[in-house]
Amino acid sequence: MLFFRNDYGQGCIPEILALLEQANQVSCNGYGQDDYCEQASALIQSKMPDTEVDVHFVMSGTLTNQTILKHILRSFEAVISPDTGHIATHETGAIEATGHKVVIVPNSAGKLNAAMIRKTYNGHMLQYEHMVYPKAVYISNATELGTVYTRKELEEIRAVCDELDLYLMMDGARIGSALMSGVDYTLNDIAKWCDIFSIGGTKNGALFGEAVCISNPLLKPYFRFVMKQNGAMLAKGWLLGLQFIGLFQKDAFYKVAAHENKLAQQLQSHAMELGYPLFMKSDTNLVFLVVTPAELEYLRARVDFEIWDYWNDDIVIRFVTSFHTTPEEVEYLGVYLEEAKEKEPD
Amino acid sequence: MLFFRNDYGQGCIPEILALLEQANQVSCNGYGQDDYCEQASALIQSKMPDTEVDVHFVMSGTLTNQTILKHILRSFEAVISPDTGHIATHETGAIEATGHKVVIVPNSAGKLNAAMIRKTYNGHMLQYEHMVYPKAVYISNATELGTVYTRKELEEIRAVCDELDLYLMMDGARIGSALMSGVDYTLNDIAKWCDIFSIGGTKNGALFGEAVCISNPLLKPYFRFVMKQNGAMLAKGWLLGLQFIGLFQKDAFYKVAAHENKLAQQLQSHAMELGYPLFMKSDTNLVFLVVTPAELEYLRARVDFEIWDYWNDDIVIRFVTSFHTTPEEVEYLGVYLEEAKEKEPD
Amino acid sequence: MLFFRNDYGQGCIPEILALLEQANQVSCNGYGQDDYCEQASALIQSKMPDTEVDVHFVMSGTLTNQTILKHILRSFEAVISPDTGHIATHETGAIEATGHKVVIVPNSAGKLNAAMIRKTYNGHMLQYEHMVYPKAVYISNATELGTVYTRKELEEIRAVCDELDLYLMMDGARIGSALMSGVDYTLNDIAKWCDIFSIGGTKNGALFGEAVCISNPLLKPYFRFVMKQNGAMLAKGWLLGLQFIGLFQKDAFYKVAAHENKLAQQLQSHAMELGYPLFMKSDTNLVFLVVTPAELEYLRARVDFEIWDYWNDDIVIRFVTSFHTTPEEVEYLGVYLEEAKEKEPD
Amino acid sequence: MLFFRNDYGQGCIPEILALLEQANQVSCNGYGQDDYCEQASALIQSKMPDTEVDVHFVMSGTLTNQTILKHILRSFEAVISPDTGHIATHETGAIEATGHKVVIVPNSAGKLNAAMIRKTYNGHMLQYEHMVYPKAVYISNATELGTVYTRKELEEIRAVCDELDLYLMMDGARIGSALMSGVDYTLNDIAKWCDIFSIGGTKNGALFGEAVCISNPLLKPYFRFVMKQNGAMLAKGWLLGLQFIGLFQKDAFYKVAAHENKLAQQLQSHAMELGYPLFMKSDTNLVFLVVTPAELEYLRARVDFEIWDYWNDDIVIRFVTSFHTTPEEVEYLGVYLEEAKEKEPD
The missing domain is CATH 3.90.1150.10 (Aspartate Aminotransferase, domain 1)
Incomplete structure (x- = not known):
């Protein structure tokens, strides 16, 4: 048959398996504070030279989205998502479980656009404290429908986020596919457009793992506290580092x-x-x-x-x-x- | 001008003010365990002779909805609401703040119907554990748009809830208006149809207060724990009892x-x-x-x-x-x- | 018998009952944005001329503590409390229900002192992100055991909070009793020492109500969002204003x-x-x-x-x-x- | 040096590495519903023939404890833990983050005993709904201090849990060490004593992974919903199955x-x-x-x-x-x- x-039905690319074997008898610090994670972070950082990002490694996609939003939102704040967004549909209410409403907007080919974001924000401001405060925008790229944001769309979304003081978060579970679909932008651009985003390993040849990249300096402190509280800190954290060394060392x-x-x-x-x-x-x-x-x-x-x-x-x-x-x-x-x-x- | x-712009009907004056120097037990609350409960119970209900008094509407849903839902369970429902719009994400998703359905004149409920439920069952489990149905009667459910609509909703093993919750912030709008049903019917519902005092002549009525025996135990944890237990709880004595003693x-x-x-x-x-x-x-x-x-x-x-x-x-x-x-x-x-x- | x-077994002092009667037919804005609340705020503010405070009115004590801590803490942050503190004992886990750990410290006559706070903080810093981050200190004054903090104790606690960048929160459910116990400080001092504190009405002659006073400018924005989300915003909010007019107009x-x-x-x-x-x-x-x-x-x-x-x-x-x-x-x-x-x- | x-500073035993290599090109169903997980479950089940257990695989220890307690506790319920328990100290408030208080009891060599549990339970019942309801008991075996429960201690704890209708949960992050320390009981006994417990892989030679075993039939349904919501369901779930095949196939x-x-x-x-x-x-x-x-x-x-x-x-x-x-x-x-x-x- x-x-x-x-795209998560088999193990990993050979490069990663080889790294696992080589590292199997090396003694490492726990919880992601080891040389492999440092090396993986440096490799990822090298792809976005114009922005200084913090990189953290998380085991799975739902855990990544949940940890990010828990970290960046205050209790009364909410995230705007297309109704097809993974956080809105297939995460068993993981975001609501942390206390936050996902404000859904009808999607356009799996995407949000700047006008939708502005309209949603303005609608909430009318009722003010009787409604949640939409503070973050969630987009997936590539989307759950296989579509990809254009440079123009992303620039417009960034502009409206700047105007309304919103965080832009990109779920990059399939960001590799997006970048290789013929678009005229790179991780370096994404790091500039987004306040925080993920680079997906699981669906792109790794055993598991998403790299959380934080561009916005205000969002950098204390992320590891939220990771640990949210169960998103792996004891043998270097295993996650190895995945991303395998993916980025030779551009696999x-x-x-x-x-x-x-x-x-x-x-x-x-x-x-x-x-x-x-x-x-x-x-x-x-x-x-x-x-x-x-x-x-x-x-x-x-x-x-x-x-x-x-x-x-x-x-x-x-x-x-x-x-x-x-x-x-x-x-x-x-x-x-x-x-x-x-x-x-x- | x-x-x-x-309908919450002035104090209360004279009957209630008189009761407050009379009771002002009586010493009472705290937290709703007093004679006035008992008397108010009995008056309310007398309106629904066919069902044995537990009655609890809560200070405000948002607190009522939040406490009810927190009480009846398990962590992964969600409530289905019309998109115009108060819990879906004007409670600043109070339900999500307790960890539960509000699954919204486009309203029909402010209402849900049985077909919408079944369709929503079935949609979730397809993806099963990757989506929340819709376990409760929230309706307001009268609705936020001033409309009222007919007997037939409520009977059909009850039937689908029985079929799918869902709890039916009615937000009765304006239940008085609904009952006096010419419908052919009474509180006695509502107690039979709903697993849990509220009778609104605030918008019907009281200073404040909603009476939570629990019909479903499975939902009766431990409600007071959830009330207390949720800040919904007033120290001078008899003040709430007085409101409902004033409202129900002579059918005000x-x-x-x-x-x-x-x-x-x-x-x-x-x-x-x-x-x-x-x-x-x-x-x-x-x-x-x-x-x-x-x-x-x-x-x-x-x-x-x-x-x-x-x-x-x-x-x-x-x-x-x-x-x-x-x-x-x-x-x-x-x-x-x-x-x-x-x-x-x- | x-x-x-x-101290919450009877209604209220006559001044408050009279105010309720007078105001019963006045039409007001809802949710605490009315003239009575404004007047009550001004009266309270007049007691603390050296600090500009925001004043909000909440119906009950548990709701007050819960709303304050939910407002000031981030998800991984915790509050230090004596083991006799109301939040640590008799609120059915209301603080934990909002996601925050209450770090308890053995009390000394119902009180915390500066040394305990420093020791607890330092103990947590050793393990850093593997433990919660203690960010707020909770004290009750008067305490649950009827004792009262001295000026010296409060000054020392304030100093350690400054040193460690902690918020100081005072639960003032019985702050009237504390102030009238012979201490050499007033509300004006408390407003300077605390980042946020409450003035209790329920246990001091009012029907209900606690006044939340926010001194720290960083904690002022968005408090009403958290109130509303937490069910702590009364529709007929002026009733709370009336309580505090009655209490503070002539120093009752x-x-x-x-x-x-x-x-x-x-x-x-x-x-x-x-x-x-x-x-x-x-x-x-x-x-x-x-x-x-x-x-x-x-x-x-x-x-x-x-x-x-x-x-x-x-x-x-x-x-x-x-x-x-x-x-x-x-x-x-x-x-x-x-x-x-x-x-x-x- | x-x-x-x-005990989580290196990769895994050779058996597991070999299994990873062999399975790397097999196509599997996602989310733990694959043949490897089934095989691993059967191996674990074979160690406890007297009890029918459900087995689920979770990536890390904190996530395991958090998911279990979130699953078994209702909102107002709490867990009793020794003050040295991992959930009480080194999980950054992960349990409180799901809304539940951890009621701590001074430990005796890292352990709880039946008398402590009864005393804590009784103390809470006195105040009833003003305190959390202690519904679960958390013990680690081996403990965080390297000590191990005796058969007699566990039998007494089980008896008090039966008497008071409490769930007994064992954190088995180091359960292998406990069982090999010379005790006169096996996994088969543990499955009978506990309502739910975990078998730790991470600290016992696996790359990662804890096996959650549910003995109590009431606690079996819907666990996967809570896993998914809590981010504890790995896309390539068979990797977890492989760890436990490696550990239990030949008693490694x-x-x-x-x-x-x-x-x-x-x-x-x-x-x-x-x-x-x-x-x-x-x-x-x-x-x-x-x-x-x-x-x-x-x-x-x-x-x-x-x-x-x-x-x-x-x-x-x-x-x-x-x-x-x-x-x-x-x-x-x-x-x-x-x-x-x-x-x-x-």
Whole structure:
């Protein structure tokens, strides 16, 4: 059975496995205060020379989003998120569990824009203390729908955040895919635009781990207290450092993302040619197709993938490519897609 | 200046003031464990003979909603609310502050219906533990828009709650107005339909106070622990008992609500005759009109009221009648509405 | 039966009842933004001319402590309290419910001192981010044991708070009694020493209400958001303003406290003469005696009071005087104490 | 420099590394619902044949304790812990952050006993709803001081928990060391005594991971919701399964613990012979010595270890043995301890 279920279905790239083996008998300080973490931080910092960032390593994505928002928000403050945002949907209320409302805004292709942010903020100011105070903006890049923010969109969002004194947080669980999708910006730009953001390892070839990068000097102090309180500080913290050394030492991070994107884009093009409607045109490693029940049945017997949503009688399915996906697998999947179409009654 | 701003702009009905004076030199047990609270509970219980309810008195509405939901929900459970629900809008994230997500559903005239509840529940079950578990349904009756649930609507909501094993909670901040709006049900029915609900004193002629009524036996134990932890237990708790003795001893509760509704309905009819569009047709003591900027200006100089929303160039304003509103005041307001209309350029 | 159970067993002083009657038909803005609250704030402010304070009115003591600490602490920060502090014992974990640890320190006659604070702080700094960050100091004045801080003690506590950059919070539920106990300081000093503190109405002749006073300019913004979120904003907020107008317009606040203290001190002296051991020598309106089971039985049949603790076979009981306690009641209680002693077997 | 700082200073035992390599290219379901986790659960379950347990895998110890207590406690409920308990000291208020008070009791050699639990419970019942409700008991085994509960102690604690209807939770971060310290009980007994407990991998030869075992059927449902909400569900969850397969497939878990204990006990005996006072007599892999400043200086230049506490002029230091500690290292440390003693002025 072909595996296109997600980008966290296999272990890690060989570079990381090799590092784990080499480091296995080295004695380290605990809790992320070791040489490997320092080296990983320096590698990440080197990608954003224009901004001095603090880097911290956290084990998982939900824990990362939760720890960041817990850290930057005061009790009455809230975060604005598109309704498709991961924090708004698939984190079992992790943000609310820390006491904060997620103010949701209808998404536009998985994204927020500056006008939506301003309108939401202004609506809250009218009622003032009878409503939460929206203090942070959450965006994912790439988004949960595989789309990517343009430079212009991000500059406009940054501008409205400056105007309204809001923090901009980017969930970078798939930031590698975003950066390798053909955009005209880099981590160096992101560090300037965002107050705080994450660089995802889990979905980009590492065993686990997200790197939290803090650009805004006001948000730097005490982050480790919030990490520890939130259970986000790993005893053998150097394991997280190793993941990011493996990803950034020889730019495997970018190569993995480029590989994922390329295969997914081939797959998407092929599916379009075959006449499959797209639920959303993706620029990255997620592909969303609309299939009939018969097509679903045919594919499901041959491929492991996720059902994303139901559209009347049709079904939205999601294929994801990963560091370990091969061109051959994509080719096979293409054949199955063809066959599924052919079997359709006209 | 005429006062139509809200239904909590003046003190209390004379019966309650008299009780306060009489009780002022009686020594009582603290924290709601006194004879007055017992008497008030018995009076309330007498209105719902078919159900054995526990009654507790809380000082304010937000504290009531927050304490109820904190009591009935486990950490990963959430409450479904219409997007116009008080807990979803004007409580500064009080529910999220206790760790629970408010799952919002687009309202229909301020209300939820059974189909919306089922759809929301089913949507969450698809993703199961990656989403919060919707365990309670929150409705306001009368709603924040002045509308009232019908017997049929409530029976259907109760049925879907039974089917899906959900708690039904009714915010009764304006339950008096609902019951006096011509519906074919009483507190006795509400006690059967709801697992837990409140009877609002603040907006119905009392100085303050909401009576929390718990019908579901599973929800009765330990409520006072949650009250105390949540700051919702008044030292001189008998003051709350006195409010409800005043309201229920001679049915002042119903008389006040009937008075409020009658005046508001007269006002609403008059406004309609004058050609003011309604934002929402109200059955209770809230009246929502759409006015032009010129009308707004004219009225604002003469009447104290709230701006509810902006509609392109027009404005939605809200008039509220209260226990102390007089027919004369409503008449004067009618004159001002006429004058505002006449001044309009054609 | 004589009532010496607590200082919140009866309504309010006549001045406040009169104000309630007068104001009952005045139309006011809601949520504490009315003329009465403004007037009450100005009266309180006039007692502390050297400091510009923000004044807010909250309905009850637990809600006051909870709202203050929720407002001033960040998620990983904690408050240092004596183990007898109200927040540490009798608030059902209200502070922990907002996410903050109460770091308890063994009390010295109900009090903290500067050395304890420094030691606790230093102990936490050793482990740094593996422990909470103690950022606030909570003291009650008068304490839960009826004792009062001296000027010297408060100056030393202020100094250590300055040195370690800690907030000093005073729970003033019985601050009237403290100020009328013969100390050489006033509210004007307290406003200088504390970053934030409360002035208790409930236990000093009002129906309810605590005035939160914020001296530290950094802590002033956004307090009303936290109030609203925490359910601590009363719809008919002017009722709280009226309480404090009644207390401070003609210094009833101080007269009530002096009255309470005087009667309690007479009672304590008398009990000592009769040979009753004191559990704690009180300077205010709380009297703690150690009695035998036989004495307890005799007294319990004649007087309403609280059992405070058990000491092997003996019992610690608490008598409290209030605004409504009369010299005659104290005299009667003295007689019962005498009789209880006489009945003892030798 | 010799490393005796902690038992989480190196990677993992070779068995686990080998498993990681083998599994690196297998495609798995996410979030712990994979074959490896199932296999690991079955292995663990096989050690406790008399009780049907649910097994879940969590990444770190603080996250484990926090998730368990969040799951089993209602909002007003609290956990009783010795004052040396990890949740009471070194988790930055992680339990309070979820809203629950940790009720601390002075420890006896790092332990609680049945009498303390009963006394604490009874003290709370006196004040009832004005205090938190103690519903769970937290013990660590081995304790943070290296001591181990006896069968008799655990049976008595279980009995008092049955009597008072309390949950017993055991933090098993070092449960391997406890079981290999010569006690007459096994995991099978622990599963019967505890309602919920953890088996620590991190400090016993794994890269990371604690296995949460739920014995009490009432506590089994919905644990995964709380895990996800609390950020405790790893995307590549099978990595946790692999750790426990490695530990339990051929009983490496027990061998590692026996190895750690043996070396630590040799070290402790040697130190006693040399005249070093013990801070606490340990039965496991933690050794606590009291040293003079001169001894400290000498050792510190040669060995990496932790300073545990200060005792007047002396210092309590902690040595920890781990899966990778060798007999030679212990011998060298013994030599340094001798030399440090010899250098002492008489």
